[in-house]
Amino acid sequence: MALRLSVKARVTAWFTALMLLVTAAALGFIVALGGTMLEGIAKANLSRAVQVNAGAVEYYRDERSEKFELDDDFSPNIFGSRCAVYTGEGRLLTGVMPDGLGAGEPFAAGPPRLVSGGGQRFYICDLPISGGALWVRGVTTAEEAEVFFSSMARLSFVILPVLVLIGAAGGYFIVRRAFRPIDRMIAAADAINEGSDLSARIGLPPKDDEIHRIAAAFDRMLARLEASFESEKQFASDASHELRTPTAVILAQCAALEKEGLTEKDYKKGISAIDRQAQKMSRLISRLLNITRLEQGTVKAQFERADLSELASVVCREMSSVHPDAELSSEIEPEIYAELDVALMSRLIENLVENAFKYGGGKVRVTLRREDGNIKLAVIDDGAGIPPEELPKIWQRFYRSDKSRSSGGLGLGLSLVKQIAGLHNARVIAESEPGKGSVFTLTMAER
Incomplete structure (x- = not known):
């Protein structure tokens, strides 16, 4: 061997x-x-x-x-x-x-x-x-x-082994120090393999050599794997939690429809309930998949220079037709162009307006303007507002407060807004005062 x-x-x-x-x-x-x-x-x-x-x-x-x-x-x-x-x-x-x-x-x-x-x-x-x-x-x-000649020959037999030993010891010391980051990489990989702990990192200080760059790449890979793994866990947890109620309703309705002596009206009512819950499940799964794909980067944004003013106007007209009983006004500065994914930005505006319709008082105003070299899109409602302690939580998946999130929404719209804004290197914030409505503002650089 x-x-x-x-x-x-x-x-x-x-x-x-x-x-x-x-x-x-x-x-x-x-x-x-x-x-x-x-x-x-x-x-x-x-x-x-x-x-x-x-x-x-x-x-x-x-x-x-x-x-x-x-x-x-x-x-x-x-x-x-x-x-x-x-x-x-x-x-x-x-x-x-x-x-x-x-x-x-x-x-x-x-x-x-x-x-x-x-x-x-x-x-x-x-x-x-x-x-x-x-x-x-x-x-x-x-x-x-x-x-x-003889003295040097005798001296060589003494000096040569000493120099070789010193060289070998020095070489091993240098190699050991050089390979220490790799030992740490192996230890981190073993720790992850044994304990399934994707939070482990090598954590070497930044240096401009090959091994430290490999260690940094290894840490970035682990961070991506951890984010992907956590995203999958979050998706499974969220989906199972939110699908439990509609599934239970569908099963209950199916059990009820199996009983004898039901009238045609009872059947129609049960089928209608099943349809509503199935539609809710379909919307929920679609939203969850969209958010997860954005987080994992499997959906790539297709950026192009587009007229954001025209896009916002079109979305406002469509949302007015969907909600004819609500009052939607807009103040949109014309010919504001930006690098954006038209489909994703359209969904972002739709979600903000839809959120304002659901949790507002019936009046929604959309503004778009240039300000200090930035583009600002604001969606304003006259609803009950959001308590200050709850503002940081509204971007979380499935978050619905007792007061402002009680209209039957999925609690995924604002989470998706946050994801789309991040893809556009934009910032979205919420300002609200209880009893005076809320303002959601998207700020992005004008390019």
């Missing part, structure tokens, strides 16, 4: 291997460069020592004899090198050579060269005088470079 490592382990292993490679290459480069430098310095000092001492040797020759003289500048030990003077036949005239090296090594003019003798390695440099009558030979040991 293949060993499966975590992402953190793989990244740490890769980082450690890279550190090992880089450190080994760096140490190898240092060793090679250091050895080359030491070798170059040793050869340069050797050449310099031979040249200096060659300048301090004077050679004389006549028909009967030959001789040489050394100036005071001649030094057999200079610049870390040993120097000696030989005749062309290899006879040592002055100076001392290391054991194993002497005239046995042939003279050769040129740059320093590496030779072995007496179990050691040396650099030798020869310089001829008077055409080879005398030779100045310089010798220096190659041991310094070799000692450097």
Whole structure:
């Protein structure tokens, strides 16, 4: 079975291997460069020592004899090198050579060269005088470079593991910190999976890196899922609550119609009651579906630049025909254009006017005007008004107060108004004073 490592382990292993490679290459480069430098310095000092001492040797020759003289500048030990003077036949005239090296090594003019003798390695440099009558030979040991190589090799065996361990520990620390948000994401997902708690969030502080952006996206996804889940729960709860009464009425009427001895009038009355409750259920389900679809975003608004003045006028005419016994007046400023979904905005105005008819005193006024760069649509009624403590609650689904919501409405119209206003980036507020009616105002930017 293949060993499966975590992402953190793989990244740490890769980082450690890279550190090992880089450190080994760096140490190898240092060793090679250091050895080359030491070798170059040793050869340069050797050449310099031979040249200096060659300048301090004077050679004389006549028909009967030959001789040489050394100036005071001649030094057999200079610049870390040993120097000696030989005749062309290899006879040592002055100076001392290391054991194993002497005239046995042939003279050769040129740059320093590496030779072995007496179990050691040396650099030798020869310089001829008077055409080879005398030779100045310089010798220096190659041991310094070799000692450097061996010291660095031993040091590398100590430094390399330490650097690798430090690199591995540092890499693991960095990877662990970098992956900590992912661990929190996993913990949040596990908590949701185990406890079905969609309110859990990762909650990382905002930062502009990939993992923090993933965490923020994860939180947004959870918020959307929670909203969707709560919306479904709310829909099921609301539907079951509101459908209970009409369902009970329909079942009761069906049971009553099954009895014997009923007249035709009784049947018509029972069927009429069933029809009313079924119509109510149909309207309720339609409204609930509309609200839920808007909340979940499954219904997309189709925005277009439209004449809001004309739309409001058309809705007012239609609502007047539906409620001929009520008094509806309007003050609509002409040619007010806005970016809106015509169908949804029409429904919003209809709901506000319908709400005013149901809970007003019989007189409703609709106004539309421009004000301070905004468009304001107001629906005003002369009803009993809404108590101040109940104003924040009227936007909730199925909310109906004992006084102002007693006319048999579903309690969904204003909730739908709130949803449609939000889609248009608009704000809708209610102002009311008990006994003096209510004013519902929609405010949206003029674009």
